[in-house]
Amino acid sequence: MSNISINNGLSAFFENPFGHLSRLLKSLLIPLIGLLAFLLIWEIGAKSIHTSLGVFPGPAAVYEQSLNLVDEHNRERDKELAFYERQEKRNAKKLEKTPDAVIKVRPYTGKPTFFDQIGTSLITVMTGFILASMIAIPAGIVIGLNSTLYAAFNPLIQLFKPVSPLAWLPLVTMVVSAVYVSKDPMFAKSFVTSLITVSLCSLWPTLLNTAVGVSGISKDLQNVSQVLRLNWFTHVIKIVLPSAIPMIFTGLRLSLGIAWMVLIAAEMLAQNPGLGKFVWDEFQNGSSSSLGRIMVAVLVIGLIGFLLDRCMLFLQRKVSWDKSAVLR
Amino acid sequence: MSQPPKHLELTQVDIDFPTPNGPFKALQDVNLTFNKGEFVSLIGHSGCGKSTVLNIVAGLYQATKGGCLLDGKEVNEPGPERAVVFQNHSLLPWLTAYENVELAVKQVFGRSKSRAEMREWIEHNLSLVHMDHAMDKRPDEISGGMKQRVGIARALAMEPTVMLMDEPFGALDALTRAHLQDSLMEIQKDLNNTVIMITHDVDEAVLLSDRIVMMTNGPAATVGDILHIDLPRPRDRLALADNPQYNHYRHQVLTFLYEKQRKTEASPEVKQTTAELKVAPDTTQPEPKPEQKVKAA
Ligand SMILES: Nc1ncnc2c1ncn2[C@@H]1O[C@H](COP(=O)(O)OP(=O)(O)OP(=O)(O)O)[C@@H](O)[C@H]1O
Ligand SMILES: [Mg+2]
Secondary structure (H helix, E strand, C coil), X not given: CHHHHHHHHHHHHHHXXXXXXXXXXXXXXXXXXXXXXXXXXXXXXXXXCXXXXXXXXXXXXXXXXXXXXXXXXXXXXXXXXXXXXXXHHHHHHXXXXXXXXXXXXXXCCCCCCHHHHHHHHHHHHHHHHHHHHHHHHHHHHHHHHCHHHHHHHHHHHHHHCCCCHXXXXXXXXXXXHHHCCCCCCCCCHHXXXXXXXXXXXXXXXXXXXXXXXXXXXXXXXXXXXXXXXXXXXXXXXXXXXXXXXXXXHHHHHHHHHHHHHHHHHHHHHHCCCCHHHHHHHHHHHCCCCXXXXXXXXXXXXXXXXXXXXXXXXXXXXXXXCCCCCCCC | CCCCCCCEEEEXXXXXXXXCCEEEEEEEEEEEEECCCCEEEEECCCCCCXXXXXXXXXXXXXXXXXXXXECCEECCCCCCCEEEECCCCCCCCCCCHHHHHHXXXXXXXXXXXCHHHHHHHHHHHHHHCCCHHHCCCCHHHCCHHHHHHHHXXXXXXXXXXXXXXXXXXXXXXXXXXXXXXXXXHHHHHHHCCEEEEEXXXXXXXXXXXXXXXXXXXXXXXXXXXXXXXXXXXXXXXXXXXCCHHHHHHHHHHHHHHHHHCCCCCCHHHHHHHHHHHHHHHHHCCCCCCHHXXXXXX
16 A cells, blocks of 8 residues: 555656645645744743743743753763662672671662653553543443443533543542551552542543444444344454444543643642652742743643654554544 | 144234334234245335334344244244344454354354364355455455355355345346346255345346245335246246246236335326426416416416
């Protein structure tokens, strides 16, 4: 397929080089012009905004801060490496003196860098999203297959869907601190709180879309299933799930987008380590470079959100049986 | 009492569909019996209730009154011993031709056949409809006729006692259709299962059937007439074209459809009114529209 289209493209190029060139212009040059225009307006606009923390950062300042963040990260890594080296040496000496000495390896407790925060955020969002999907897809299938259940749950779903994470958060925090008590918790409370808030907010699109996809399976295929007397499980695996896959993925992509947005807010308020906390800390810091650093975070948050969606799209392409469908 | 039980029997079947304006009686007093190995066609105007009859035998619809017996047992749910070839093939689009047939075969022979036997059986059935070369293609990669053939293979592979076919060749071109009709006759001769087929095509009905059931128009449709086709088998479409007996049967079906059961009762009136309108204008202006004429009067 792709071969053919490349050939077509080439022959089209030779037949009509200008048409081809104009298409290339459109697909590359125009977005580039858009980007440059945006940077220009940003630069000019930023200069005229004076905040208590100085001038609003323009593109150049933001670029500088991003380099700073990378530097800080590298420095922190070096420190960590040095710390472990020192510890190892000390332990080796100890072992030389008394071979049966008990050796303790203390973990490094430096300040997490910007990139550590990104990693934490990604882990939290994926855990929350996977938890939400593991609840929403099976629940959506059950609700979608049974019109009575659908009628019973639909109003509830519609009610909870638009609730903002900020409204859930205090409740979740209180419930987590009341219920999640253990001497040696596997996860930090703030992590559990953010996780549950993310799940609660991102559950609904997957649930609803799965239910709609499942209930919309064609009468013909249902008849086939009945004539074959497929049992419930086979019916779901062989007929319901594949025909609902496109809708399920629509839901998953919406959910992941919401999960990512909610996570930043949850991290800010629950003080869970992550990008949200980074933004909050910079805000509290109030140094002259804070706004620039926050702006870097904003751009990175946007970029990661975009990449997460692309990943889902890629997954959908892998899983989808209908290769001819246009996915975007 | 002393009569032996019929193979397949519909007795006094009525069916009411619930609609917003009360129940709609689609079928009334349908009585039909089928012998084992018989090929029966159902013919009638669109919307008269042919698919409904088929769906009752399939167990997909429940008769409101009366019922359906297969070998003495009441039919009240669908099952693979009454395989259906659906009008629009109804293959699962995410499975290949092979997998589509496999799903049915596993369901029916999952316990009695080994893996290798099942594989052989699936391939055998696909080759019966000449689809063995495209086994690994998905439905969107094959033509309409090929999809229909896979649908037939899937039904055959279930080794059904009764094969129910809802306009199986309706959407096909004449050549493919002729080819599939010939294959169907061959396969049915070998397997000797009962076939009930819905068709709109008079030639197809006469060529394939032992009996043609002609249905009256709905609502409350019923069996209008039954025509026995006593033509020797195997039947050859070319030889039959000049056969007076064959043409006589064709003529009888056509007479039933276009004289005894004209499509709608309203149509003769419509024809008359248009005729009057055409006559009227020549006294007045060249071509006035009907509404204008009414206003002027
Ligand atoms: N599920 C249903 N609910 C309500 N009415 C129905 C239903 N199924 C069929 N009918 C009605 O019953 C009548 C017979 O329908 P049926 O589909 O059996 O016709 P048909 O003879 O198969 O027509 P065609 O040749 O066009 O396929 C029609 O008037 C149709 O509107
Ligand atoms: Mg029909």
